[in-house]
Amino acid sequence: xxxxxxxxxxxxxxxxxxxxxxxxxxxxxxxxxxxxxxxxxxxxxxxxxxxxxxxxxxxxxxxxxxxxxxxxxxxxxxxxxxxxxxxxxxxxxxxxxxxxxxxxxxxxxxxxxxxxxxxxxxxxxxxxxxxxxxxxxxxxxxxxxxxxxxxxxxxxxxxxxxxxxxxxxxxxxxxxxxxxxxxxxxxxxxxxxxxxxxxxxxxxxxxxxxxxxxxxxxxxxxxxxxxxxxxxxxxxxxxxxxxxxxxxxxxxxxxxxxxxxxxxxxxxxxxxxxxxxxxxxxxxxxxxxxxxxxxxxxxxxxxxxxxxxxxxxxxxx
Numbered sequence: 001x002x003x004x005x006x007x008x009x010x011x012x013x014x015x016x017x018x019x020x021x022x023x024x025x026x027x028x029x030x031x032x033x034x035x036x037x038x039x040x041x042x043x044x045x046x047x048x049x050x051x052x053x054x055x056x057x058x059x060x061x062x063x064x065x066x067x068x069x070x071x072x073x074x075x076x077x078x079x080x081x082x083x084x085x086x087x088x089x090x091x092x093x094x095x096x097x098x099x100x101x102x103x104x105x106x107x108x109x110x111x112x113x114x115x116x117x118x119x120x121x122x123x124x125x126x127x128x129x130x131x132x133x134x135x136x137x138x139x140x141x142x143x144x145x146x147x148x149x150x151x152x153x154x155x156x157x158x159x160x161x162x163x164x165x166x167x168x169x170x171x172x173x174x175x176x177x178x179x180x181x182x183x184x185x186x187x188x189x190x191x192x193x194x195x196x197x198x199x200x201x202x203x204x205x206x207x208x209x210x211x212x213x214x215x216x217x218x219x220x221x222x223x224x225x226x227x228x229x230x231x232x233x234x235x236x237x238x239x240x241x242x243x244x245x246x247x248x249x250x251x252x253x254x255x256x257x258x259x260x261x262x263x264x265x266x267x268x269x270x271x272x273x274x275x276x277x278x279x280x281x282x283x284x285x286x287x288x289x290x291x292x293x294x295x296x297x298x299x300x301x302x303x304x305x306x307x308x309x310x311x312x313x314x315x316x317x
Contacts, residue, residue: 008257011092014085021262023255029269029291030252046113050106074120074156074296075107077140078133082124084196088184088223090256091124099133104140108147118300119144120180122156125196132160134167138174145175152303154178154219156295159202168205172212178247178303179209180219182295183240186232193226193261207243217306221249221295224275227264233275237282247286247306248279251293267291285309 008016078099085093111119121140126133141153155176160167172179187199210218220240224233233250240248250272255263269291276289286306 008259012085012257012259014093015087015257015259018259020258021255021260023258024263024266026254027266030254030266046110050110050113074122074299075110075140076122076124077103077107078123078126078136080124083127084125086184086194086196087261088193088226088253088256090260096124096126096128099129099136104136104143105147107140108143111144111151112148116148116151116300118152118154118303119148120154120156120296120299122296123158125158127162127196130163131167131170132158132163134160134163134170137171141171141174141176152177152300154180154296154299154303156180156182159197159205161196161198161201165208168208169212172209172216175213176216178217178219178299178306179206180221180247180295181205181209182221182249183236185222185226186228186236188232189226189228203239203243206240206245210244217247217303217310218243218245219247219249219295220245221251221293223251223253224267225253225263225265226261230271230275234278237279237284241282241284246284246310247302248284248289249293249295250275250279250287250289252291285313 079096080092081094081096082089082091083093083096107121121137121144123133123137137155137157141155144151144153153176155171155178157171157179159181181202183199183202184197185193190197190199206218206220209216222233222236237248252267253261253263255261272289272291272293276287279287279289286302286309288302
């Protein structure tokens, strides 16, 4: 019998035994309105008709109403079941299905139908695959280039931790415009927040992507409110700049269910502003640091600003 991913115990079997964590009341600056616009419905229907999964829904993003109303969506390829069980994440955990060879074409069709100027393509972790799904990413990039040649492409990839170096090489060789991989949190919280990953392996992945293609924009993000301190956040900034990462996103962690990692605290908008200033001071070309910031939030507009910032920097050199 197949799993019902709408039932929390079946969606997150690895979390079912955990005690409930109290979910604090959200402050006013976190609350968003329920989506009702016609644009939202059009985007939803396009995705449904192409049988596509989005991280917007699977991860319970608070910005889904705003983004879908504007016709923006983050495509999640390789299924909706992840081989990892990160304590912060709302994507289902378990054994994924086999890859769908026709999925890259359906993603490209949706991108063309929605008229996207910029698209973000992400995925679940696929530790069951020898290449971690790298060739599927590359095929999706190629399909979008063919079907929507004017669209810029951002990939938000897994860490390819159990793969050889050729996995990353395959993705970079397909020439995305932006290579994104999220560190998610400070290194000291990895054992409880991101137990299947390794901080310095993720950092090296970002560094190596830029080494493989110096013209590639690289990007990473973290959540705050998990139990980190400001010094730890600034150390992550330094580590990312040492890896020549261009773009940093910082957003508030929100607890999907009582079984997930607890919210340590809600970081104030003023603190986010301080992080933004510190990050620009350290040399990032682009920074998005607000309570509702997510990796793909306003990604198209941010990409245009990112490209302009590099051009301005080169003009000053």
